[in-house]
Amino acid sequence: MNPRIFAPSWEDYELIDAGGGEKLERWGTIVTIRPDINAYFRAEKTKSEWQKTAHFQFKEEKGTYGHWKNLSGIPEKWDVLYQNVRFKIRLKNTKHTGIFPEQTINWEKIKHLTTPETKFLNLFAYTGASSLIAGFMGAQVIHVDSSKSALTWACENFRNNNFSRGKLVYEDALLFMQREMKRKHRYNILQMDPPAWGIGTKGKKWQLEHQLDILLQHAANLLTEDGALLLTTYSPKITPESLGEIAAFIFPTKTVKTGVLCTQSTSGKVLEHGSLLHVL
Ligand SMILES: C[S@@+](CC[C@H](N)C(=O)[O-])C[C@H]1O[C@@H](n2cnc3c(N)ncnc32)[C@H](O)[C@@H]1O
Secondary structure (H helix, E strand, C coil): CCCEEECCCECCEEEEEEECCEEEEEECCEEEEEECCCCCCCCCCCHHHHHHHCCEEEEEEECCEEEEEECCCCCCEEEEEECCEEEEEECCCCCCCCCCHHHHHHHHHHHHHCCCCCEEEEECCCCCHHHHHHHHCCCEEEEEECCHHHHHHHHHHHHHCCCCCCEEEECCHHHHHHHHHHCCCCEEEEEECCCCEEECCCCCEEEHHHHHHHHHHHHHHHEEEEEEEEEEECCCCCCHHHHHHHHHHHCCCCCEEEEEEEEECCCCCEEEEEEEEEEC
């Protein structure tokens, strides 16, 4: 059985409760309700108790899309702090907010591993949380994403933190890795959080289970001898076992750690998010 690995908690984020296909979360002082397929169990509190504390509730309309119902008339944008790093929260029609709060598991690892000599490559880098954490620790940061809106948001987060040393790259992650291999560039830390599927810059649809092996092989080519790979995936098709097996084959001399990434709610519920891989 795969070990559950719990994401460290942080002051500006709290998973208050989960269950009935949804989660109740606090971001700073703002409380939201949004769907989560992994919250298939019964919640600790009733949904009417949830409603009394929530400021926004996501209503699904079509597939993963929907809208946020504003329950208290407050603005839909605000900031949260992770230690000294500021992130802009924005409520998107995909139910996302700009932060994956369980990524504290990687943020803490990055803090632990980064020195001012570190070259940090963040692939599928989204709004730049990990890039900023590495940047604040002094790393040289390359941030790659194939979505222009994600890069614009990351740029805003960089600006709000007066962080100007990060390089933002609009590129398909795999193509970028191939180019970097040709340029013989190497990184001390490589983080990737590939979605179950995505769209590359040339509009080509991308399925993670078809690309995982090559992504890990390229990662091995791009890492320095003592480099670290941090990978999370929310794809239900990729288990920690399969991640561990592929990684052990590709990185035979390294320590491979896998598990199910989880958050524990204040009400005592365990919410599983996906698979975690650390190669050190
Ligand atoms: C799950 S989010 C990553 C979250 C990030 N790790 C964090 O915690 O902030 C996935 C990101 O991958 C990007 N993406 C999807 N397909 C991509 C591709 N082929 N190449 C590069 N980025 C891609 C999306 O635009 C999105 O920003």
